[in-house]
Amino acid sequence: xxxxxxxxxxxxxxxxxxxxxxxxxxxxxxxxxxxxxxxxxxxxxxxxxxxxxxxxxxxxxxxxxxxxxxxxxxxxxxxxxxxxxxxxxxxxxxxxxxxxxxxxxxxxxxxxxxxxxxxxxxxxxxxxxxxxxxxxxxxxxxxxxxxxxxxxxxxxxxxxxxxxxxxxxxxxxxxxxxxxxxxxxxxxxxxxxxxxxxxxxxxxxxxxxxxxxxxxxxxxxxxxxxxxxxxxxxxxxx
Amino acid sequence: xxxxxxxxxxxxxxxxxxxxxxxxxxxxxxxxxxxxxxxxxxxxxxxxxxxxxxxxxxxxxxxxxxxxxxxxxxxxxxxxxxxxxxxxxxxxxxxxxxxxxxxxxxxxxxxxxxxxxxxxxxxxxxxxxxxxxxxxxxxxxxxxxxxxxxxxxxxxxxxxxxxxxxxxxxxxxxxxxxxxxxxxxxxxxxxxxxxxxxxxxxxxxxxxxxxxxxxxxxxxxxxxxxxxxxxxxxxxxxxxxxxxxxxxxxxxxxxxxxxxxxxxxxxxxxxxxxxxxxxxxxxxxxxxxxxxxxxxxxxxxxxxxxxxxxxxxxxxxxxxxxxxxxxxxxxxxxxxxxxxxxxxxxxxxxxxxxxxx
Numbered sequence: 001x002x003x004x005x006x007x008x009x010x011x012x013x014x015x016x017x018x019x020x021x022x023x024x025x026x027x028x029x030x031x032x033x034x035x036x037x038x039x040x041x042x043x044x045x046x047x048x049x050x051x052x053x054x055x056x057x058x059x060x061x062x063x064x065x066x067x068x069x070x071x072x073x074x075x076x077x078x079x080x081x082x083x084x085x086x087x088x089x090x091x092x093x094x095x096x097x098x099x100x101x102x103x104x105x106x107x108x109x110x111x112x113x114x115x116x117x118x119x120x121x122x123x124x125x126x127x128x129x130x131x132x133x134x135x136x137x138x139x140x141x142x143x144x145x146x147x148x149x150x151x152x153x154x155x156x157x158x159x160x161x162x163x164x165x166x167x168x169x170x171x172x173x174x175x176x177x178x179x180x181x182x183x184x185x186x187x188x189x190x191x192x193x194x195x196x197x198x199x200x201x202x203x204x205x206x207x208x209x210x211x212x213x214x215x216x217x218x219x220x221x222x223x224x225x226x227x228x229x230x231x232x233x234x235x236x237x238x
Numbered sequence: 239x240x241x242x243x244x245x246x247x248x249x250x251x252x253x254x255x256x257x258x259x260x261x262x263x264x265x266x267x268x269x270x271x272x273x274x275x276x277x278x279x280x281x282x283x284x285x286x287x288x289x290x291x292x293x294x295x296x297x298x299x300x301x302x303x304x305x306x307x308x309x310x311x312x313x314x315x316x317x318x319x320x321x322x323x324x325x326x327x328x329x330x331x332x333x334x335x336x337x338x339x340x341x342x343x344x345x346x347x348x349x350x351x352x353x354x355x356x357x358x359x360x361x362x363x364x365x366x367x368x369x370x371x372x373x374x375x376x377x378x379x380x381x382x383x384x385x386x387x388x389x390x391x392x393x394x395x396x397x398x399x400x401x402x403x404x405x406x407x408x409x410x411x412x413x414x415x416x417x418x419x420x421x422x423x424x425x426x427x428x429x430x431x432x433x434x435x436x437x438x439x440x441x442x443x444x445x446x447x448x449x450x451x452x453x454x455x456x457x458x459x460x461x462x463x464x465x466x467x468x469x470x471x472x473x474x475x476x477x478x479x480x481x482x483x484x485x486x487x488x489x490x491x492x493x494x495x496x497x498x499x500x501x502x503x504x505x506x507x508x509x510x511x512x513x514x515x516x517x518x519x520x521x522x523x524x525x526x527x528x529x530x531x532x533x534x535x536x537x538x539x540x541x542x543x544x545x546x547x548x549x550x551x552x553x554x555x556x557x558x559x560x561x562x563x564x565x566x567x568x569x570x571x572x573x574x575x576x577x578x579x580x581x582x583x584x585x586x587x588x589x590x591x592x593x594x595x
Contacts, residue, residue, distance in 0.1 A: 088440050
C-alpha cells in the first residue's frame with residue numbers, strides 16, 4: 001500500500017478549477033516528482049495535501065488514514081512536512097530559532113536535540129550561520145534552512161515546492177544532492193520542480209501535470225526519454 | 239564613560255525588583271494625594287498597555303478597538319458589584335470573573351477577524367471599538383445609559399475598606415502590574431509566545447510549522463483582553479463609576495500610542511511609554527500651559543490640543559525611532575529590514591558572480 005495516496009482530487013478557487021481529478025501515489029522511501037508548467041496545479045496539489053486548500057472532491061490518504069479534512073497543524077503532526085515555494089523562512093529570527101519552530105509539534109527535547117544535530121550534519125552551512133538572522137542569508141542558504149526546518153518535524157513524507165527556484169546553477173546542484181541525501185536517510189519525498197531534467201534525474205517516478213490533470217505518469221527514466229515530455233518540458237532535443 | 243551597575247542590578251530580575259521598590263516608595267516621596275491618585279490611574283493604563291502589547295506587540299495583530307475590552311471588563315465589574323442589580327460579589331473574586339468575561343469577549347470579537355490581516359483587521363477592530371461603548375450606552379435598562387453605573391463596591395481586605403484614598407488602590411494596581419509582567423514575560427518565552435512571534439513574522443510559514451494559527455491568534459486576543467479586565471476592575475472600583483464615555487476611540491489610540499512610543503513587544507518599553515504618556519496628559523501639558531500663560535500666551539491650552547501633540551509625537555517616533563524608546567531586539571530588526579535587504583542583495587550578487595565564474 002502506498003504511503004501517500006491522492007485519489008480523484010478536485011480543488012477550486014472560487015469558480016476556477018485548479019485541480020480536476022488528480023490521482024497519484026507515493027510509496028515509502030521513494031522520491032516522486034510532479035512536473036509541469038506554471039499554473040498547472042502543482043502547488044495547489046501540495047497545498048491540498050498539507051490541508052491549506054480544502055479539496056472540493058477526492059481523497060487524500062496518508063499511511064491508510066484519510067487526511068483530506070485535517071487542519072494544517074494536524075497534517076504536520078500526522079507526519080507530512082511541507083517546505084513551501086519561496087522559502088518562507090522567518091526572516092528576523094535566527095537560524096536556530098527557525099529550526100526550533102520546525103520542531104513546534106514535538107515535545108521530547110532529547111529527540112529534538114538529536115534531530116538538530118542531524119539536520120546540521122546535512123547542512124553544515126547552517127551550523128556556521130547558527131545565530132545569524134535568517135533574512136540576512138543568501139537565497140541558497142535560506143532554501144537550505146527551509147528544508148532543514150521542514151525536517152525538524154521528523155516527517156515521514158517531505159513535500160518540496162520548487163526548491164531550486166532562483167538559485168545559481170552551482171547551488172541547484174547542491175540542493176539536488178541534499179534531496180538525494182535526505183531520501184537515502186529514509187525520508188520519502190514528493191518534489192515539485194520547474195527544473196524537470198534535474199527532478200527526473202533524482203526521482204524514481206514522475207507525474208506530468210497539465211492544467212489540473214495528470215497528462216503523463218511513469219518511471220522517471222521513461223518520462224525523461226518520452227518524446228512528448230521532452231518536447232514540452234525538457235527543451236526539445238537533449 | 240559608562241556607569242557600571244552593581245552585579246545584582248545587571249540581571250533583568252534585579253532591575254525589575256529595583257523598579258518595583260522605587261514604585262512602592264514613590265507615593266511617600268512627595269506625600270501628595272494628587273500624585274498618588276495619578277500613580278494609581280497611570281498604573282491601570284500600564285496594565286492596559288501590557289495587555290494590548292500581547293495582541294499587537296507579540297502576535298502582530300493590529301487592534302484599534304482595545305478599549306472595548308476595557309469597557310467590558312469595567313462593566314462586568316460594575317454590574318456584579320453595585321446596587322444596579324443588588325449583586326455584591328467580593329472584589330477579589332470579580333478580578334478573575336471580569337478578566338474571564340473580557341477574555342471570552344476577546345475570543346468572540348477575535349473570531350470574525352481571524353481571516354483578516356493588516357489594514358482589514360485594523361478596520362474591523364476599530365468597528366468593535368465603536369460598537370461596544372455604543373451598546374453599553376443604549377442598553378440603558380441594564381447599564382444606566384449615559385449616566386453609567388455608580389456607587390460601585392470598594393475592595394476590602396478583611397475588615398479594612400479601601401475607601402476614597404488613592405494609596406491602597408495604587409498598591410493593588412502595582413501588585414496587578416507585577417502579576418501582569420510575570421504572566422506576559424512567561425507567555426513570551428513559552429511555546430505559545432514563540433507561536434505568536436512566528437505568526438507575526440510569516441503566518442503561512444507558521445501554519446507549515448504545525449502551529450494552529452486560529453487557536454494561537456484567539457489566545458492572543460483572549461490574553462490581551464483579560465489584562466484589560468484587571469485594569470477595568472481596578473479603575474472602576476477606584477472611580478466608583480463606569481460610564482460609556484470612558485472607553486472611546488481616543489482611549490484605544492492612547493494605549494496604542496504608549497506601545498509605539500515605548501517599543502512594541504518589549505515589556506519595559508511598554509511600561510515606560512505608558513508612564514510617559516500618562517504623565518504628559520496629567521502633568522506636563524497642564525504645567526506647560528501654565529508656563530505659557532505666565533509668559534503671556536494666555537490663549538494657549540496645551541491640554542486641549544493633546545491629541546495634536548500625541549500625533550506629533552507619533553510622527554516623530556515613526557521618522558526617527560520607529561522601534562520605540564526601548565525596543566525589543568526582534569522589532570528593531572523588523573523595522574530596519576531595509577538595511578538587511580540591501581545586505582542580502584549584496585551577498586546574492588557575490589554568490590552569483592562566484593557561481594557563474
